[in-house]
Amino acid sequence: MELTERQQAILDGKEGEVKAKVMRTLIMYGETFGSTRMVDITGEYGHLVTSFGLSVMKPVYDLMDTLIDGGAISGQKFSVDPRPLDGSVPSNLIQNLFFKVMYSKQADYDAQLKKLGILADDAYTCTCYMDEVGNTPKEGDILSWAESSAVVYANSILGARCNRNSGILDLFGSIVGCVPYFGLLTDEGRKADWLIEVRTSKKPEAQLIGSAIGMKVMEDVPYVVGLDKYFGSLDDEAKAYFKDFGAATASNGAVGLYHIENLTPEAKRMGRSLLREGYKTFLIDDEVLENTQRNYPVIWKDKNARPRLAFIGCPHLSRAQLESWEERIGNELKRKGAKKLSIKTVMTAAPAVLKEFRKSDAYKRLESYGVIISYICPLMYMNNPMCGSMPVITCSNKLRTYTSARYFKEDELLAIITGGAL
Ligand code: F3S
Numbered sequence: 001m002e003l004t005e006r007q008q009a010i011l012d013g014k015e016g017e018v019k020a021k022v023m024r025t026l027i028m029y030g031e032t033f034g035s036t037r038m039v040d041i042t043g044e045y046g047h048l049v050t051s052f053g054l055s056v057m058k059p060v061y062d063l064m065d066t067l068i069d070g071g072a073i074s075g076q077k078f079s080v081d082p083r084p085l086d087g088s089v090p091s092n093l094i095q096n097l098f099f100k101v102m103y104s105k106q107a108d109y110d111a112q113l114k115k116l117g118i119l120a121d122d123a124y125t126c127t128c129y130m131d132e133v134g135n136t137p138k139e140g141d142i143l144s145w146a147e148s149s150a151v152v153y154a155n156s157i158l159g160a161r162c163n164r165n166s167g168i169l170d171l172f173g174s175i176v177g178c179v180p181y182f183g184l185l186t187d188e189g190r191k192a193d194w195l196i197e198v199r200t201s202k203k204p205e206a207q208l209i210g211s212a213i214g215m216k217v218m219e220d221v222p223y224v225v226g227l228d229k230y231f232g233s234l235d236d237e238a239k240a241y242f243k244d245f246g247a248a249t250a251s252n253g254a255v256g257l258y259h260i261e262n263l264t265p266e267a268k269r270m271g272r273s274l275l276r277e278g279y280k281t282f283l284i285d286d287e288v289l290e291n292t293q294r295n296y297p298v299i300w301k302d303k304n305a306r307p308r309l310a311f312i313g314c315p316h317l318s319r320a321q322l323e324s325w326e327e328r329i330g331n332e333l334k335r336k337g338a339k340k341l342s343i344k345t346v347m348t349a350a351p352a353v354l355k356e357f358r359k360s361d362a363y364k365r366l367e368s369y370g371v372i373i374s375y376i377c378p379l380m381y382m383n384n385p386m387c388g389s390m391p392v393i394t395c396s397n398k399l400r401t402y403t404s405a406r407y408f409k410e411d412e413l414l415a416i417i418t419g420g421a422l
Contacts, residue, residue, distance in 0.1 A: 002037035018070025030180020046078030046174035049146035050167040053106030064112040074117035074174040079128035084380030125350030127316040132352040144173025149247035155257040159265035191276040198226035207397040210248025219254040228262040251398035305391040311378040313348035314396035
């Protein structure tokens, strides 16, 4: 492995034995993927995937202590994925007891993250790239991030460069300030293997088309044509759309980068020259999307059960999305002559986004409709046996993929939570 002088010094133990081990681990990680050199991180902040103090993760806490005691503190500040629990999200007594045991290490783990370099006390979100949070890499930045939805966003929408790292390796890169050069860090690795032609009759649901693409291309890079006509530019609306689109590609498949013709930075600059020789094609029309949704398994015990909870906001919602949901719920309730939602509904967003949003009239109206606003990760809330049998609905395809939550398109979900049938 080719190393710079600084990197070699760390490997040689000049900054302590613990950092040397961290460097050795990253080198082994890189060599596994055929990397021949380490490159320095240029992004200002890191982002870690592991935010939760699961009681069974003892080796992680021991490792964190070893890093802290050995002076291997992160060279850059970092944000972290959302916390797993929030008392305002409905749960019954048994769930509460279970959560207490399951996440009993949360406070200790939070303290470790603080010592290692978390950006701020409220820097817990998967949408760390939102303006309000402030971890927004620039085009071309080399990152050491994990969290599939954040990595695919940083690569595709911001034009930064990051592999789909695992938890802990994200932190290791931030500690020594470099990552192995391979995959999505390279020009070659950013070329598209697929041309995806979108020929739907209207703007497709972001989470549904993302799912269809993810399941088709898996870890490959898709170049998507026919979506740009729904967006004038990569404005806030487009960014929110592609945040959800990307999370679905990354969770229903394993996409780490996508290009949208005429919109995303590299596609704008390089166009179809990004397509790799011998690329494959996939046409998406209304029928493909209908079939995709129809084929999602419903694993509820009682398929006709009345939903106990609805989750909106996986990945976390943007401020504009919160406002748009408020408007749509308000209009729908009015149309139905109702004042409150008929299903308990939780909307999630980054703490920094919520801090400002809570000052607004839209927030007060959402609360008056019965919506619970939270900063949690719905997946962490649901990913346990206590919630497995609970009928939960969502418009998140990531949540559908990893839990028993049942997916509905946004308008379908809106109709259900405001009193409609399943
Ligand atoms: Fe974010 Fe948790 Fe969903 S990290 S993308 S809210 S699974």
